[in-house]
Amino acid sequence: MGSNRTKRYTAEFKQDAVALVEATGRTVTEVARELGVSPESLRAWYKQTRVDRGEGRPGELTSAEREELKQLRKVAAEQARTIEVLRKAAAFFAKESDR
Incomplete structure (x- = not known):
């Protein structure tokens, strides 16, 4: 096969x-x-x-533009993950400070 x-x-x-x-x-x-x-x-x-x-x-898109778009999407995804972690941390600490 x-x-x-x-x-x-x-x-x-x-x-x-x-x-x-x-x-x-x-x-x-x-x-x-x-x-x-x-x-x-x-x-x-x-x-x-x-x-x-x-x-x-x-x-x-030229090859250079395609590569740049790929890199920008990678950075955007990383930033979205970071923002989500920070959002969860902020919610956690807000809850802790209410105690």
Whole structure:
């Protein structure tokens, strides 16, 4: 039975694959077949490369913007956990001071 794990490709491999599509004028599907990757993956890499170069549609996030959003969401989640702990501590100490 096959593994359900997703194959990971290096950034360099992805860049080279996209460059091969652009340099040869061959279709994404042809290049993907040659490299042994799924056409959907190569198509996504190609699209993201275009967005990163400023060739995407309005509102599409560059890789740098996606990374920043990921980091900001992580910080926001940590802050939400901290706020919840402080809220519970404040409630606890308010109850204790009423005794």
